[in-house]
Amino acid sequence: MPGEPSDRTPPAQTLVVWCPDWPVVAAAAEAGLPPQIPVAVLAANRVIACSAVARAEGVARDMSKRPAQARCPELVVFEDDQGRDARLFEPVAAAVEDLAPGIEVYRPGVVAVPARGPAGYFGGAEAAAERLVDHVAAAAGVECQVGVAGGLFAATLAAHRGLVVPDGDTAAFLAPLGIGELDQPAERRGKGRTELVDLLRRLGLRTLGAFAAVPERDVASRFGGPAVLAHRLARGLEERPPARRRPPADLAVTEELDPPIERVDTAAFAARALAERLHEKLAGRGLACTRLAIHARTERGEELCRVWRCAEPLTPAGLADRVRWQLDGWLTGRGLRRTAGPSAGLTLLRLDPEEVVDATALQLGLWAGAGQDQGENAERAGRVLVRVQGMLGPEAVVTPVLGGGRGPADRVRLVPWGDERSPGTDPELPWPGRLPPPFPATVPDEPIPVQVFDEEGTEVGVTGRHRLTAEPYRVAVDGRPPRRVRGWAGPWTADEQWWEPAKARRRARIQVVLAGEPGKTEETALLLVREGGRWTVEGEYD
Known part of the structure; x- marks a missing residue:
């Protein structure tokens, strides 16, 4: 038209x-x-x-x-x-x-x-x-x-x-800028366009102008949809076409806050519930939000408004994060130069999606389910978990995120529900001394003391050359009678942060299979770690 x-x-x-x-x-x-x-x-x-x-x-x-x-x-x-x-x-x-x-x-x-x-x-x-x-x-x-x-x-x-x-x-x-400008690390896109940029460099396309000169049809057939979006940027266009679906007037969600909210943690719970409502409303119309307006009003009639724009459609967690961040900034008034926050508590909070796109642009993780029923079940479960957090606190509901590390406890980071699920350490690093798979199914909250004996009844230790002083023969777990070792493997040793004496750790791990307890035939597979001159149970295998 x-x-x-x-x-x-x-x-x-x-x-x-x-x-x-x-x-x-x-x-x-x-x-x-x-x-x-x-x-x-x-x-x-x-x-x-x-x-x-x-x-x-x-x-x-x-x-x-x-x-x-x-x-x-x-x-x-x-x-x-x-x-x-x-x-x-x-x-x-x-x-x-x-x-x-x-x-x-x-x-x-x-x-x-x-x-x-x-x-x-x-x-x-x-x-x-x-x-x-x-x-x-x-x-x-x-x-x-x-x-x-x-x-x-x-x-x-x-x-x-x-x-x-x-x-x-x-x-x-x-045109003359390097092709690496397409991959902006500050946007926190995970791997972002790193692989695409590396591939373009190998093909000889070292500037944005050289990439822009490639016909769009060839980019789509050779590299796929994400590369087409990058190609638009290299040509000086917006990542998405400028035509947007006009948001229906009734998409905004509002929450009356009674009593008024002055604390950030209380505001965060209200924000998360409101973000869930907005996402549910958008999903019901097949939409996703790319520009979100956050409005608030105080007891004294002060009006607060801020618009957040996102390159990718916002997930439920992304919506909740931006609302939480904004309320934290408003209520605390903290900055490099402290500014005054609102003079009274918040009595109203409204989220208004100012720009929306088709929800097909929103790619949820596999954990959210592929089918409609699974997606609905995931949303209902999420709302239940938010309510539990409202009653017990944000740390009461956590999910594990697997990262890098040498032992099983080092690799798992527990993240409160709704927070960004990012690993604590990079899982792609080499991690010398890392325990090989399979990993224990159960990791105790507190170390369980254990004694490892050789055939003569002498406790087994680890030498300065990272070798066991003798073969494990019996193991006594938490003061219980010793059990015969049916098989063992290791040790896997690591000197960690040796350059900082206050943080240095020297650990050795072994895997053992123990015979069943008296009167039982079921064997037990354990991961044992030695640190500071004593053995403890670090994990148990199924």
Whole structure:
């Protein structure tokens, strides 16, 4: 139809305010560290952000923890915490909104707004950029860079360089940039487009312009759907076509809060329940949300509003996270410069999906079920678990996430229901001394003492060369009568963090199969670990 944007319409000019190394800035601010201290933020034992001081010492993104500390012994390390990043970013977003109403928070550290408004008001995009940089520094105490270009992706790259790209020149601006710009680690896409970027480099497509020159049909047939979306970005278009389904008016969900809410933990429970309701409503219409407006009202009539934009359709957990982060920022008023929060408790909370796409774009994990009945059962189970958390607290309902490590207890991280299911350590690392599969089915909460004897009745130990002093012959578990060893394997040994005496651990593991207890024929398979001169049971096999 005439007047409607086509699939290849260049996106409108977007202004992006970008705070460099925001995870580092937020972590250091919360810890009260001075700027001259080298700092890095890690996720899955890899650096996802580091300060300029740390980079000067040789620390780089994607570097594992040990090499980073080897290059910079004074490095202060923090774990990735998106809640902290979002909470401390709220004063920055508010400062940008002072001069450019209608902002959208893309992620903590990045704010986007249509460039037409501030450019028209301040007499040009360059003047608007200068005013925003000065105002954010004065109001929030944060250094930022501003970029203007067509579309969010190009404007973000322009902000990394502090550039204003004239309207119509976005494709020319992107063309000479490296193909690695398609894989932005700060967006926390997991593996993101790393494999695609590596493949394109091997094919000789080393710039965005070279990739953009490949016909879209060839990209789709050779690389598949995700590569087509990346191809659109390289051409200076939006990742999705500009035409969006207009959200029906009745999709917003509202919750009256009585009594008023002033505490963050109480607000988090209300936010999670409301996010579940919104997702259920959207799913019933075959929709998913990509831009969410969070509204709140206080007892004294104060109106609070913030819009969050996401590159991918938001899952139920993604909806709940953004609402929780936003309420935390509002209620605590914490930032690099503490700001006043609401003067009274929240009495109303409303979630309004301002932009939706077909729900087929939302790919749930396999745990959510493939069929409609399984999906409905998963949603009902999720609502029950949320109610249990409301009664017993968030730590009362947890799910395991498998990560890296050498022993079974090291590899499992228990995550409260609804929080991001990310491993504590990278499972892809080599982990020398790692226990081979199969792994124990049961891991005790507390170590169970055990004694391991040889045939002469002498306790078996481990030498400095990581060898057993004798073959295990009998094992006594938790003071019970010793049982004959039918078979054993090992040891698997590891010297962990030997470079830090206070944290160093030396452990040796063996697997044993014990004969049945007196009067029983059933055998027992155990995983035993020796540390600090004593043996304990670390796991039991089915």
